[in-house]
Amino acid sequence: MPGGRLTQQERQQIAAGLADGLAYAEIARRLDRPTSTITREVMRNGGPTAYRADLAHRATERRTQRRRQAAPRGAEPVSLPYGRDAKAVQEYEETLTTVLMTSGLPTMMARVMACLYTTDTGSLTASELAQRLRVSPASVSKAIAFLEGLDLVRRESAEGRRERYVVDDDLWYKSMIRSARDNDQFVQTARQGVAVLGAGTPAATRLENAARFLDFVTEGLLRAAEQAREILNTETPQAGTADPSSDRG
Known part of the structure; x- marks a missing residue:
């Protein structure tokens, strides 16, 4: 190959x-x-x-x-924590970015998510994101605002007046709840359409079937999200050996 x-x-x-x-x-x-x-x-x-x-x-x-301009010839190789291979990490970030893009996220938003998820702390400031992604602070700000709207990123106060942007397991729970709310809104609107179009007509039947399907899926989604959250919150993380190097990977 x-x-x-x-x-x-x-x-x-x-x-x-x-x-x-x-x-x-x-x-x-x-x-x-x-x-x-x-x-x-x-x-x-x-x-x-x-x-x-x-x-x-x-x-x-x-x-x-x-x-090439960012890494001039002869420059010292970047040292990553936990003995990680820099090239392998970069390739993985690109793969994760691609998966997030195919799930519907725009390019910059996917890059920010991938960057946060491959950082051991799970959080970075706007300036750190801009530096790591080699983009403008304005691009980072726009991406963060978009991700916040989907409950995929949250803000935390940092040193001084700065803020850190965080990803953690609880955000997926919140995102699932948001998705369930969106489904419920469609279900209600679909059933309004049934009344307008006339129960039993082909168009009304199509809407009713969609509403019933989403009702069923949403109920299962909410139940699974609650169960997963409860299990994950009660599990004890395995102790690991702290890496003395700075979190750069």
Whole structure:
């Protein structure tokens, strides 16, 4: 299986495959590449409907140039805590970012989430996020506001007037509760439609079936979320050996 960066010809084949409606796995098979490579490439460069081979190639060249400028030749390798491999960590962050993007998060929001989740403290300030992601503070602020609205990130007071942005297990619980509320709102609206369209008509039946399905799923979701929260909150974390190096990974 070939390694290294995608070539411009491969990107043209990706674009052609997307235009033909091929799945990422099939495009990957034809290029003899991992499916994750194709998924990451497409989602990083506009998504399946906006992907352009030439634009994607130029964007990759610009990112490579920025990395070289940020890490000049001869610079000392970055030391990560717990003996982690810096390249493996970077590749994993990109993979996690891609998964978050395919779940519906915009690129910058996915990058912020991946950055927070791969940090041992689970929290960073805006300036730390901007530095690690090599983006502007304004980009970080916009991403945080979006993630807060989904209950995926919360704020904590830090030193002075600064704030830290945190991810933890409880945020997934809150996100599940938010999802359940959204489902319930659709259920109520769907049943209003049944009354308007006339019970028993095809359109009303479709709405009623959707409402019944979401009612059932939401009940199970809430029950599972409560059970998981209770179990996780009563479990005792395994003791680990503290790493003396700073949290940079």
